Amino acid sequence: MKSLRYAAAALAAAALFSVSCEEWEPVFTLDYGEADVYEPVTMTPNTTIMELKALYSKAPVKIQDNIIIGGQVVSEDRSGNIYKSLYIQDATGGIELKLGKSGLYNDYKLGQWVYVKCSGLTLGKYNDMLQLGFADPTGEYETSYLDVQYFIDNHIFRGEIGTPLQPKEVAAKDLLKEENLGCYVTLKGLRYGSNTSNKAGKEIFCLLYVDPNKDTKASSNRIFLSDSGLNYSVVDDPTWGITTWAMSKQGMISYLKAGSFDKAMVNDGSASVADIKDRLIANASAYAVSQYFLMDGKEVQVRTSGYSRFADTQIDPAILDGTATVDLTGILTVYQGATQFTLIDLDGVTVHKGE
């Protein structure tokens, strides 16, 4: 009887001990309370964005110094036209952060202050456009994406959400000035057209692949839609009938089926689009398109991603036939010395008819 009592006591003690273990409570009630709300970070920049940009001369610069820049968010990837990129702007200028995440607008709000501890980041150029990113040891590009979350968390800090900046109005002569590149700008009085030697005076640019899953650098896999054909031959319609800002996969299939690209040639001259149309439809994908505009005689390529939500939106016919002018608001960039313009969404297009 005595041993029985001891045994019972020992068992009861064991049961109590195991019940009191500390992980017991947190997973038990399913009542988790309130989430910890994000606290904005406050930091004091010690360098302006233009001072940072000035550090670049010819080659990518890996920043070692304790440089902190700060700026307000001026871009948004909500419409999908900007992808894995965040533009911030301070009083001196703007810069592109190569933040390699999708849906950045969920974490970085228009007008929000963002501070970057630049030490460990790399400043580099992509076809003349300065970008702040991570080093690319392969040397293929001057920078690579900032896409390790832990690295981002240690270098990029989100501050107060301020009032979104108003766009800077930029004149034609200032389009390529560094202080305007990467900024949120308005360009006024643009008219559809280009300085092409083609008599049409209108132009688009688009690069298609026969199979986007294969080598995209092989000439046998590339089809250029531009103002000139193979061996710089003159094309009939340098707009290739593209009347949308870009083309989604469905949009591309529609153009192919309509025969718009039939005369375009694979870059090695092996076939025309008409010859391989079934294959192109089977491998269809979304493609970016550059629509050319003129601003006081200077070309502005409005480049739109095929993955943007307005890719298949028809451009106002009054724009395309040259009877209307447009004001464009978005991000100003440069590509191989030419002005490129990125719409944040279609609210950035204001049409002036009959002017």
Place this chain on the structure above:
Amino acid sequence: MMKRIAASATALILALALSAQTYTGGVKGTVVNRTDRSAVAGAEITLLSGASEVARITSDAEGNFSIPDLKDGIYQLIITMPDFLRTMVNVTVNDGYVKNMFKLSITPVAKVTEVDDASFSEFDMDDTGYSDTPTILFGQNDVFNNIAGYNFSSVRFRTRGYSSESQDVYLAGVKMNDAITGYTPYSLWSGLNEATRSKETVNGSEVSDFGFGGYNGLTNISPMASSVRTGWRASVLTNSSLYRLRLMLTYASGELDNGWSYAFSASARLGGNDWIDGVFYRSFGYYGSVEKRFGDVHKVGLTFMAAPGQRGAQNASTQEVYDLMGDNMYNSNWGYYAGKVRNARVRNTHEPIAILKYDFTPDNKKLTASVTALYRFGKNGYTALDWYDAPDPRPDYYRNLPSYFYMDNTDYNRQNYAKYMWAKEAWETDVPSVTHIDWDRLYTVNTLNTTSEGARSKYIVEERRTDQRDFNLAANGKWYAADFLTLAGGLSFKWNRTEYFKTVNDLLGGDYYVNIDQFAERDYAAYPTMIQNDLDYYLANGQAQILRQGDKYGYDYYANVRKAEAWASGKFTAGVFEANVAGRIGWSSLWREGLLRKGLFPGLDNDGNPMYWNGSVITTYDIDGKAITSYGESEKKSFLTGSGKVNLSVFLQGGHRIYANAGYYVDAPTFNQAFVSPRTRNTIVPDLKTVKTASADINYAFSNSGYNVRVTGFYTLIKDQSDLMSFYDDSQNSFTNFAMSGIDERHVGVELGFKIPTPVPNLSVQGVLSWGEYVYTSNPTMYQTFDNSAEIIASTYGVKIPYWKSHPGLDGKTKQHYVAGTPQLATSLGLSWNKNYWFIDADVDYFGNNYLDMNPLFRTDMAAAGPDGIVTPEEIDYMASQEKFDGAVIVNASIGKSWYVQRKYQIGFSLQMKNITNNLGVRTGGYEQTRLVDNTVSKERYYRFDSKYFYMCGANYMLNVYFKF
């Protein structure tokens, strides 16, 4: 009734008065174990005449008993034996003869295996379409099942390699296997162990007299009041691998003099565990049952029970993640929320079962029959994160891992070592926002996403619901036609309508969510009708529905199943021979009924005309020209099925038995194999066929004076199975549906179970061996379609999967592929000591030949070839090979003791210690991700994504303290 008692009492008084008188009548027989027909020695036999006891004796070593000197009349014979159910039969003694009852079988009560719950721990197999429901072995006095059921559950052992669906589980005579999936439904009453303890079981293809069963045995659980062990029983259990605490209280009245029986049980399983964070229980159980006997002939009973509650699920991860965390028990399903562990994947169920049962036992006892009506209903929910146009929040998403940034093989195009080091550091130092779900971020994103309607949630917790309405009617009967012949049979009907839908479970700080299909939006952002989950709502309101907490969204459809079945069996005995035959015919019908019109597949309008939007036709058509339809009823698929089996047994003197079973089964496919993409459309899988199984086994069993041995050889062929899954196909850059048909398997092997006394008193050696070869014997046909358009993918539609059953190895030999999910070699050897209510068991187990579940995509030429379309032997061997897990040795022990207090109360405990050597490297399952690394430098080949694994817990204990009174 009263009259009869009065008459009996009078008779008794007369008998007492005339006690000097002797009679020539009597009753004799042999008590045998119902399961294996072995003799049961020491059973207590009580003979009642009316309410008074006439005799009380025990059976001898051969199970024989004899009660002489009985007057003519009707008696009640009650057999009781520890660990067996109390059994009662009526005996008529007439004309002064000794009535020979021959074999009186009694049903064993299962050995208390309290680890059942381990088999229900929730595994998240979401990415695959494969399920991982275990089969459960009951230690139903079969020496193999007894030991294997206890020792092998932690490695998710499956008898003879069969799937869970093949094991038939009945409740009060009604087949309970899930109407939609066929899975065994133990979780419906888990936690009600005491109330559902009474069960009868047959193995393999054996014939039973309580249902037809398949080739993987049949278990019939009796959840009625009179079957529950009489008295109070309370227990407290704690364990370290599942939940902290289980409390259980059960009472059963037994049958009272007035014919009533009642029983109730309540239980709670609560808390987390030592091994896997995020896995927790907050589960309860309740059970109530009443039965009333009307005379000797009629009995009516009603049972109501459920096991409601919440259980946190575990997720598989890649070995890279486990290595980074230094923990094979890492679970990616949870994150810290206000300092607490919050799991995103929680099962939330409350599925009651109501049973009305009528038993008919006419006076002559030649016939017993029962009719059961059973209704299962309630909710079955499973939460998960859902998100819209925002980054994947799962911590072990492949782009968050170091391997995404650097691989030694340069062909992967991952060469940024500095990024690799940053990612590695975050994982190795266990930065919570990286290694777990970052709930705070999800809340911040939602609350900051302000719109004119309020904060639009980008991340929510959804609850996927599978709410069953399952009505069953079953009638079963048994007729002792003659001493040598028993006939049994039954009819059953099942009506099942299961509603599948999602609800908004938690807006995570936001105010609303929107009912659109984010996956359709990726392809059709410019086509507003196509991204609608509920097109009719959009057409009526001009915008998608704004969703609040609790709203249904996404998909909503009924799965309808109807089944009718008739079965019969006959048992013939002739001397030492026994033969059983059984047959079954069945009819089943299944169809889908969409409750929402989905934008991608609007089908025809209510008048049968194509649908238009903005002047264009939005109805789409399949290759046969039929409109692809999401709304309304699909075609009804009906199947006629039939099965038959035969058993032959020889009982030899001294407790030897040799028996053989054979059966052929034609079974209908289940609903979950029948529709290409049931969430979105009515399209039925091409080539939907019945499954054909031929199975045979031969057995030798020996049971006598403490020896208990069974040896079995089995051979089973399964033909024409189907499977279905949906996954993102990197080679198509699209989400796809993938159906397979014509999957054939062969299961061959041996089973051995033994328990043998040693010269040391009270000490036995016990062991089991299950050694088989479970292989695929066909290359199934695949049917791959795009999820968003239902268009077929020509190269993988109606084409054989060339490397499914095997693939050519680099050495020129054919490499066989195996059925996964169970070790094909499992052994256990141990000692068992029993004395004076003490027991101590210890054993060493070895598991081997366990294979990883294959995904079919890796067995296609497309995947092997890579972007260049050229298939090389090296590429085939790399892509199609099946992983074999390392063998594992596990040591377990248990100890227990019970005490009787004042002969009225019993108190006891059992302590089980599993995996004592703390072996942390035992893979118990997992799956291959159906994803390909396609962005290679060479553009010549694809690489596999890493596989995901589950591991067995390290050293763990379970302590159970119980009290009976």
